[in-house]
Amino acid sequence: MNKIKTYKSDAYAAIHETMAGMYDAGVIDKKTMREFDEACLTPVHAFSATDIKALREREEVSQRVFALYMNVSKDSVSQWERGIKKPAGPTLKLLSLVKQKGLSAIT
């Protein structure tokens, strides 16, 4: 028998529908679908070298200050923007937060 799921908010339902669409399209598997459905998190997208540079310049800070916000070295930021190193995991999460909410979100 099918269980009717109820959602805490319209936003949750909206995200669920988005993720369900990704699942139907084969972009994510069923396990990932359950995880997103449960956690109701916004997906963390990738950042290219130019994306990062554009983001930093949008916030109008130097590499060094940007690095202070992210709690990484200034060299790392330079390497991200030149495509030498590609941020992943927690770093992508921080970049996503900055992109969505601005640097003040991670103060």
Add this chain to the structure above:
Amino acid sequence: MNKIKTYKSDAYAAIHETMAGMYDAGVIDKKTMREFDEACLTPVHAFSATDIKALREREEVSQRVFALYMNVSKDSVSQWERGIKKPAGPTLKLLSLVKQKGLSAIT
């Protein structure tokens, strides 16, 4: 990392908006804004294994869900809490955000 000067983080958000507005209005220049940003960042303190476990349990989520928020694998969270791996850099920044503002701050 360079040493980060300290100011109270809660006061920062409101002041930052004021300063940003002054910058937009041309009252202060970009250099002053950068220096202000640098001076007002809150320090990122270390997290012990038990600190992380206590933080996660305070937020009442499983290791798996906590990992989703941090955008790391569930194995990583398990290893943090057992002292096998010690989070640093961007990961510490995220943990600090969660400790100060709760999991909803990094949704």
Add this chain to the structure above:
DNA sequence: TTGCAATATAGGACTTGGTTCTATATATTC
């Protein structure tokens, strides 16, 4: 009872991000 899913511990092997160092270049400011 039996079976299944979720949670968490445990450990091994691998990849690569982040750090640190040095050198170079260009503005800008004193």
Add this chain to the structure above:
DNA sequence: GAATATATAGAACCAAGTCCTATATTGCAA
């Protein structure tokens, strides 16, 4: 000119994070 801030460039090192498997426990449903 000297000094400072910004950014590129490259090399070497370490460990965080990933992925994999195995084990154990709990709770729930058939």
